[in-house]
Amino acid sequence: MTRITVSPEDQLKELKRGAFEILPEEELLKKLKKSFDKQKPLVIKFGADPSRPDIHLGHTVVLQKLRLLQDFGHEIYFLIGDYTAQIGDPTGKNKTRPILTEADVMLNAQTYKEQVGKVLDMSKTNVVFNKDWLGKFSGLDLIKLMSRATVGAILQRDDFSKRYTNAEAIYLHEFVYPILQGYDSVHLKADLELGGTDQTFNLMMGRHLQYSYEQEAQCILTMPLIEGTDGVNKMSKSMDNYISLTETPTNMFGKLMSISDELMKKYYLLLSRKPSQEVEAYVAALTAGTIHPMEAKKSLAAEITGYYHGEAAGKEERDKFEARFTKKQIPDDIQTINKPAGAINLLDLFLELELIKSKGDGRRLIQQNAVKVNFENHAAESLNLEAGSEVILKIGKLRMLKIIVA
Amino acid sequence: MTRITVSPEDQLKELKRGAFEILPEEELLKKLKKSFDKQKPLVIKFGADPSRPDIHLGHTVVLQKLRLLQDFGHEIYFLIGDYTAQIGDPTGKNKTRPILTEADVMLNAQTYKEQVGKVLDMSKTNVVFNKDWLGKFSGLDLIKLMSRATVGAILQRDDFSKRYTNAEAIYLHEFVYPILQGYDSVHLKADLELGGTDQTFNLMMGRHLQYSYEQEAQCILTMPLIEGTDGVNKMSKSMDNYISLTETPTNMFGKLMSISDELMKKYYLLLSRKPSQEVEAYVAALTAGTIHPMEAKKSLAAEITGYYHGEAAGKEERDKFEARFTKKQIPDDIQTINKPAGAINLLDLFLELELIKSKGDGRRLIQQNAVKVNFENHAAESLNLEAGSEVILKIGKLRMLKIIVA
Numbered sequence: 001m002t003r004i005t006v007s008p009e010d011q012l013k014e015l016k017r018g019a020f021e022i023l024p025e026e027e028l029l030k031k032l033k034k035s036f037d038k039q040k041p042l043v044i045k046f047g048a049d050p051s052r053p054d055i056h057l058g059h060t061v062v063l064q065k066l067r068l069l070q071d072f073g074h075e076i077y078f079l080i081g082d083y084t085a086q087i088g089d090p091t092g093k094n095k096t097r098p099i100l101t102e103a104d105v106m107l108n109a110q111t112y113k114e115q116v117g118k119v120l121d122m123s124k125t126n127v128v129f130n131k132d133w134l135g136k137f138s139g140l141d142l143i144k145l146m147s148r149a150t151v152g153a154i155l156q157r158d159d160f161s162k163r164y165t166n167a168e169a170i171y172l173h174e175f176v177y178p179i180l181q182g183y184d185s186v187h188l189k190a191d192l193e194l195g196g197t198d199q200t201f202n203l204m205m206g207r208h209l210q211y212s213y214e215q216e217a218q219c220i221l222t223m224p225l226i227e228g229t230d231g232v233n234k235m236s237k238s239m240d241n242y243i244s245l246t247e248t249p250t251n252m253f254g255k256l257m258s259i260s261d262e263l264m265k266k267y268y269l270l271l272s273r274k275p276s277q278e279v280e281a282y283v284a285a286l287t288a289g290t291i292h293p294m295e296a297k298k299s300l301a302a303e304i305t306g307y308y309h310g311e312a313a314g315k316e317e318r319d320k321f322e323a324r325f326t327k328k329q330i331p332d333d334i335q336t337i338n339k340p341a342g343a344i345n346l347l348d349l350f351l352e353l354e355l356i357k358s359k360g361d362g363r364r365l366i367q368q369n370a371v372k373v374n375f376e377n378h379a380a381e382s383l384n385l386e387a388g389s390e391v392i393l394k395i396g397k398l399r400m401l402k403i404i405v406a
Numbered sequence: 407m408t409r410i411t412v413s414p415e416d417q418l419k420e421l422k423r424g425a426f427e428i429l430p431e432e433e434l435l436k437k438l439k440k441s442f443d444k445q446k447p448l449v450i451k452f453g454a455d456p457s458r459p460d461i462h463l464g465h466t467v468v469l470q471k472l473r474l475l476q477d478f479g480h481e482i483y484f485l486i487g488d489y490t491a492q493i494g495d496p497t498g499k500n501k502t503r504p505i506l507t508e509a510d511v512m513l514n515a516q517t518y519k520e521q522v523g524k525v526l527d528m529s530k531t532n533v534v535f536n537k538d539w540l541g542k543f544s545g546l547d548l549i550k551l552m553s554r555a556t557v558g559a560i561l562q563r564d565d566f567s568k569r570y571t572n573a574e575a576i577y578l579h580e581f582v583y584p585i586l587q588g589y590d591s592v593h594l595k596a597d598l599e600l601g602g603t604d605q606t607f608n609l610m611m612g613r614h615l616q617y618s619y620e621q622e623a624q625c626i627l628t629m630p631l632i633e634g635t636d637g638v639n640k641m642s643k644s645m646d647n648y649i650s651l652t653e654t655p656t657n658m659f660g661k662l663m664s665i666s667d668e669l670m671k672k673y674y675l676l677l678s679r680k681p682s683q684e685v686e687a688y689v690a691a692l693t694a695g696t697i698h699p700m701e702a703k704k705s706l707a708a709e710i711t712g713y714y715h716g717e718a719a720g721k722e723e724r725d726k727f728e729a730r731f732t733k734k735q736i737p738d739d740i741q742t743i744n745k746p747a748g749a750i751n752l753l754d755l756f757l758e759l760e761l762i763k764s765k766g767d768g769r770r771l772i773q774q775n776a777v778k779v780n781f782e783n784h785a786a787e788s789l790n791l792e793a794g795s796e797v798i799l800k801i802g803k804l805r806m807l808k809i810i811v812a
Contacts, residue, residue, distance in 0.1 A: 083546075087546065087549050087553070134545065137544070137545030138543070138544060139540065139544060139548040140489075140541075142545040142548050143579045143582050144493065146579040146582065147493070147577045147578065147579040147580075148577075149577070149578050150575045150576055150578065151570065151577070151578060151580075151581065152575060155557070167558065169556045169558060170556055170558065171552070171553045171554075171555070171556055172553065172555050172556065172560070172581060173550070173552040174557075175552075175557065175578060176549050179578065
């Protein structure tokens with residue numbers, strides 16, 4: 001069995017970093033102490049939708065807290081809500097929740113494991129499906145479960161209360177979701193449930209139902225949602241401001257470098273896995289101006305890229321970035337072509353390499369000084385290649401090309 | 407198969423008598439016409455609680471409409487809600503709905519049949535139990551059913567909306583009852599559901615769900631609740647103002663005679679089985695003062711007593727009533743005792759016959775002129791019995807006694 005070696009107080013300190021809230025904090029500390037004294041891991045619950053995941057850095061905010069808990073020695077239950085996924089809305093008002101087949105769910109679960117496995121240690125993670133227990137519920141069981149919660153309590157949930165106030169339809173089965181989610185905590189006898197701030201109500205329902213079933217109630221830990229690369233909207237696929245865990249190292253690094261300095265501080269708190277002390281020192285230095293934001297950002301981008309592609313890849317991307325954008329160095333893996341000596345037409349070359357869509361495109365690039373030859377602006381459409389030379393062409397911000405002249 | 411011989415218009419006229427509302431009336435007429443044209447009976451639903459019934463005249467208001475429909479040739483489904491009866495409230499907040507065992511339910515159902523059989527022709531009545539179909543529901547089936555109704559719609563039910571406004575707890579499973587009741591209509595493919603005015607919301611839910619299941623929606627017919635013998639409160643066992651169907655003929659007749667003249671008009675409309683034309687004539691004559699209320703009341707009391715104890719019993723009670731209260735006649739079955747001549751103490755006699763609890767009781771009766779000897783007030787505690795005579799003693803309003811003196 002895993003030894004729990006980090007003190008309860010230190011565990012709590014790391015859990016609190018960047019967290020939105022822990023409810024109730026003193027209860028969690030008590031649970032951590034008891035778990036430490038008895039060397040008995042806490043049961044940690046995290047629920048996921050069984051629809052096909054495309055996990056991005058936004059999701060890792062919570063996942064990394066789970067990993068932290070896992071590293072402390074606690075028991076993670078990664079719960080896939082395949083039961084509720086079966087509930088389509090026959091009125092057709094809720095197109096966002098298509099009914100999934102069992103095969104879909106299993107496929108998605110596999111994808112989850114692969115993606116979540118980039119953060120969690122899956123060999124120590126219990127992946128559970130709530131259909132295993134909720135699927136055994138008869139209508140009567142469900143009604144009895146419902147008798148443990150009041151309409152008033154559920155209507156307090158933000159989105160319900162808004163819809164109710166605006167006289168928008170809330171279908172009755174929607175009331176059942178939070179209760180089923182809450183029952184999952186009863187079934188697992190969860191000590192702590194994690195989620196985004198938008199999940200607070202549902203997590204509290206678990207607490208409520210555990211009380212009702214005379215269990216020790218779980219604590220809850222909620223994490224803020226992070227903004228995406230645009231710095232404004234919550235990171236999400238639909239806003240196209242997300243950084244996927246499966247991005248190429250270059251894209252991941254590049255996107256991370258594109259965020260604002262302000263957002264970077266939040267990313268430091270929520271996405272870095274460095275100990276809190278180190279992270280706090282970074283943030284303080286940034287605020288005091290004793291470290292350059294660009295340096296801090298490269299360090300963070302390298303760290304995060306390193307998690308998902310290996311530390312070496314992080315370092316390499318950082319070097320390449322510096323080569324391109326800072327030191328104008330030529331990357332090792334630069335695309336290289338061979339040409340005979342003589343004049344060439346750049347527009348023809350770009351078209352051939354599919355770097356532009358039309359000659360008009362190419363002309364605009366040249367006019368905008370976006371084409372550089374050996375790091376100098378080049379304003380002409382033609383270029384003279386000298387025999388035996390090497391020419392570095394830079395097109396736009398990201399594309400570089402080496403021509404070896406025969 | 408029963409022939410449907412009464413015209414749709416005449417059926418509707420009789421159904422409307424005393425009814426609170428028919429929704430929508432034109433739809434019901436259409437159904438009646440179609441049923442008449444095709445000689446196909448309508449499916450009529452009436453739901454009953456499976457707790458032990460003690461049916462009183464208040465209940466017969468709806469039952470008689472069912473009987474009327476049955477006499478017209480329609481198909482009655484007397485539905486016993488044994489499914490919901492299984493749902494106890496584990497929070498203990500709802501003590502009024504104890505959980506019934508299957509044996510209890512079957513016993514109560516038997517009692518229902520016997521009591522309801524005094525109004526309906528049970529040989530033509532389908533007694534059904536909703537556990538037969540709802541009992542097959544899985545949790546998922548139930549959730550899918552719930553998705554067909556909105557929270558807003560259910561909160562509109564009077565009692566829910568009041569409780570919600572007053573911030574009183576409504577437990578979620580309470581929301582499920584109306585939906586399950588509504589689903590019963592879907593299962594039965596009901597054309598018409600009957601109930602008290604307090605059931606309007608639940609009956610409409612059946613209509614709503616039938617729409618949702620793309621069935622032709624049922625019409626609903628609601629009947630007013632009648633006041634009990636006190637003339638003020640709804641007839642109910644708890645108010646002790648009810649007339650049970652199992653009362654003795656004398657008690658039934660006597661209680662009916664005790665109601666106010668105003669309430670009698672309502673009873674005429676709702677409890678008489680005479681054709682509407684006749685009833686309307688009675689009520690009109692009463693209003694015009696061309697018939698004495700006492701006469702009308704005796705006629706109604708005899709009619710109703712006649713239903714439950716045979717026509718002859720109704721007539722007999724009427725005669726006995728007139729004998730006692732109107733013509734001071736001595737009833738045939740008067741209690742008779744033999745005494746030797748001489749003075750007797752009335753208090754001793756009353757105690758011996760268990761007519762009073764104590765001598766103090768007896769003295770009060772005498773002081774209040776409630777003791778009559780041969781229909782004359784008798785103010786003394788002693789009475790002289792003449793040899794060879796017969797003495798009629800009247801004690802209080804109802805009790806008479808004949809003493810044959812030796």
